[in-house]
Amino acid sequence: MARQERAIRTRRTILDAAAAVFDERGYTSATIGEILGRAGVTKGALYFHFGSKEELALGIFEEQLAVTLPPQSSKLQELVDSGLVLALRLCTDPLVRASVGLALDQGALGLDRTPAFRMWIDQITRTLAEAKARGELLPHVEVAETAELLVGSFSGVQLLSQLRCQRQDLEQRVVVLFQHMLPGIAVPAVLARLDISADRGRRALDAGRLEPATGKAAVDAEADRRAGEVAGR
Amino acid sequence: MARQERAIRTRRTILDAAAAVFDERGYTSATIGEILGRAGVTKGALYFHFGSKEELALGIFEEQLAVTLPPQSSKLQELVDSGLVLALRLCTDPLVRASVGLALDQGALGLDRTPAFRMWIDQITRTLAEAKARGELLPHVEVAETAELLVGSFSGVQLLSQLRCQRQDLEQRVVVLFQHMLPGIAVPAVLARLDISADRGRRALDAGRLEPATGKAAVDAEADRRAGEVAGR
Numbered sequence: 001m002a003r004q005e006r007a008i009r010t011r012r013t014i015l016d017a018a019a020a021v022f023d024e025r026g027y028t029s030a031t032i033g034e035i036l037g038r039a040g041v042t043k044g045a046l047y048f049h050f051g052s053k054e055e056l057a058l059g060i061f062e063e064q065l066a067v068t069l070p071p072q073s074s075k076l077q078e079l080v081d082s083g084l085v086l087a088l089r090l091c092t093d094p095l096v097r098a099s100v101g102l103a104l105d106q107g108a109l110g111l112d113r114t115p116a117f118r119m120w121i122d123q124i125t126r127t128l129a130e131a132k133a134r135g136e137l138l139p140h141v142e143v144a145e146t147a148e149l150l151v152g153s154f155s156g157v158q159l160l161s162q163l164r165c166q167r168q169d170l171e172q173r174v175v176v177l178f179q180h181m182l183p184g185i186a187v188p189a190v191l192a193r194l195d196i197s198a199d200r201g202r203r204a205l206d207a208g209r210l211e212p213a214t215g216k217a218a219v220d221a222e223a224d225r226r227a228g229e230v231a232g233r
Numbered sequence: 234m235a236r237q238e239r240a241i242r243t244r245r246t247i248l249d250a251a252a253a254v255f256d257e258r259g260y261t262s263a264t265i266g267e268i269l270g271r272a273g274v275t276k277g278a279l280y281f282h283f284g285s286k287e288e289l290a291l292g293i294f295e296e297q298l299a300v301t302l303p304p305q306s307s308k309l310q311e312l313v314d315s316g317l318v319l320a321l322r323l324c325t326d327p328l329v330r331a332s333v334g335l336a337l338d339q340g341a342l343g344l345d346r347t348p349a350f351r352m353w354i355d356q357i358t359r360t361l362a363e364a365k366a367r368g369e370l371l372p373h374v375e376v377a378e379t380a381e382l383l384v385g386s387f388s389g390v391q392l393l394s395q396l397r398c399q400r401q402d403l404e405q406r407v408v409v410l411f412q413h414m415l416p417g418i419a420v421p422a423v424l425a426r427l428d429i430s431a432d433r434g435r436r437a438l439d440a441g442r443l444e445p446a447t448g449k450a451a452v453d454a455e456a457d458r459r460a461g462e463v464a465g466r
Binding site: 026101104105106107113114117145146148149151152153154155156157158159160161163164173176177179180181182183184185 | 259334337338339340346347350378379381382384385386387388389390391392393394396397406409410412413414415416417418
């Protein structure tokens with residue numbers, strides 16, 4: 001158990017170093033050597049967890065999702081909470097910033113950025129499907145379509161916030177996003193009870209917990225990608 | 234008059250060449266020399282219209298906006314039309330694609346990308362303000378905030394569409410965006426009459442016209458930027 005804990009801690013140290021290097025130098029220019037130097041671990045330790053630069057990026061995507069928030073009375077409140085927590089973490093956690101930066105880096109040579117979006121879209125699709133099963137959604141809502149829209153819109157809103165003011169107004173912009181979207185998604189009785197305030201992210205995060213990821217999702221995504229290559233997709 | 238027409242045509246030739254070079258090589262790597270070669274014009278002709286690589290980018294931003302669509306019975310229908318026309322032109326016009334690509338290129342060294350977003354936001358703000366004056370908007374809508382949200386969301390939705398399928402489903406994604414946003418913006422009587430179908434962009438563009446820009450907006454934006462520098466903003 002102690003050994004596993006140590007491995008998880010080393011994994012996170014490596015990911016934090018990779019996030020910092022990707023953020024400063026860009027994915028394409030960053031080298032494993034620089035990440036090793038920054039992390040202060042051995043080559044063997046790094047390659048035990050990550051086989052390549054791309055696996056490091058996948059690890060960052062996955063780690064960013066490893067947050068558990070407290071359950072709420074509606075699934076749509078949980079959706080709002082996760083969006084506002086992501087907005088907050090984008091302002092405070094370099095690993096989360098690197099994750100979104102990599103996903104949106106059109107110049108990242110050799111990096112398949114689709115797993116990042118797929119992870120976000122899958123997570124929101126699950127939450128919306130549960131909301132639908134509980135009768136929280138308006139009848140016309142198509143869960144997959146709405147999930148893609150939310151992920152796309154959030155990505156663009158945070159890009160604009162970054163450009164305009166280094167994300168200082170990001171939480172408020174995400175509030176505005178939900179205020180505009182939710183009337184087209186939620187039944188009125190649920191809509192009326194949603195708390196969509198800018199400090200909601202801080203409160204939800206304080207009540208939740210961050211859990212270091214195990215690396216499984218990254219491995220799955222990589223296997224999926226390789227299977228796709230074999231199938232000639 | 235003939236001379237002015239020729240100048241406008243040369244300006245567009247240069248911008249098309251710049252758009253192609255920026256698209257292929259990225260803003261940072263592109264050189265004026267390559268753009269000259271592609272455009273087949275003299276150095277003097279290029280510098281008559283554009284003083285620098287950044288002015289070429291501003292010219293592309295401006296040219297992309299130079300489209301006039303037929304007036305509709307509601308201002309919100311005009312907003313929908315302009316969004317769907319932009320989606321269509323992103324799929325068909327390399328200059329429009331370059332414009333959005335430049336605006337979203339985080340690696341574009343030395344390029345101030347804010348004028349592009351400002352032009353889009355200003356245009357939508359004007360349309361929404363007119364819609365508000367006509368009583369088309371729900372009372373709580375704040376025009377500037379909603380305009381920023383629409384531009385941010387559109388940017389992200391098109392990025393995701395580009396990543397997933399080279400923008401083949403962009404028009405449909407923009408339909409979904411409007412379907413989700415407009416119930417939070419429009420009064421019901423206007424909402425019920427809006428045409429938000431994927432082929433709306435094609436119909437609006439066929440009935441409208443593209444007008445070559447004169448370069449004035451780019452000059453204004455540059456003057457604005459320089460004034461900002463002087464004021465130490």
